[in-house]
Amino acid sequence: MITEALKARELAYAPYSKFKVGAALKTKSGKIYHGCNIENAAYSMCNCAERTALFKAYSDGEREFELLSVVADTHRPTPPCGACRQVIAELCSKDMKIVLTNLKGDIQETTVNDLLPGAFSPADLK
Ligand SMILES: O=c1ccn([C@H]2C[C@H](O)[C@@H](CO)O2)c(=O)[nH]1
Numbered sequence: 001m002i003t004e005a006l007k008a009r010e011l012a013y014a015p016y017s018k019f020k021v022g023a024a025l026k027t028k029s030g031k032i033y034h035g036c037n038i039e040n041a042a043y044s045m046c047n048c049a050e051r052t053a054l055f056k057a058y059s060d061g062e063r064e065f066e067l068l069s070v071v072a073d074t075h076r077p078t079p080p081c082g083a084c085r086q087v088i089a090e091l092c093s094k095d096m097k098i099v100l101t102n103l104k105g106d107i108q109e110t111t112v113n114d115l116l117p118g119a120f121s122p123a124d125l126k
């Protein structure tokens, strides 16, 4: 899955930050969705790799996910931003595994719940 995230990273559209990110999301049925960050001249419209992968999968009707991997050229394994953590918390199970990596090959394994404990959730709307 790290190799798949690296492949996804190659397709990043990051002309402004020059910071390419790749993500790979595996469904429970074994399908792999790739995502890269996609930036925009209107900077606030930039979309992260993690959300690209999740939205691709979700819009294909996928609902059950097994693993998300993320990679970028960071000193530590690439941490997803707050917005992605919130989206991941909504669409993936709390115990789903997340593998954070970087180009040096450092690896950090974590879970959805560890990335955003106490996330605002659909239950809070009731
Ligand atoms: O985990 C992360 C962190 C940042 N980015 C993107 C957003 C923006 O395009 C660039 C710089 O923040 O990296 C991601 O895709 N994922």
Ligand SMILES: [Zn+2]
Pocket: 048, 049, 050, 051, 080, 081, 082, 083, 084, 085
């Ligand atoms: Zn993000």
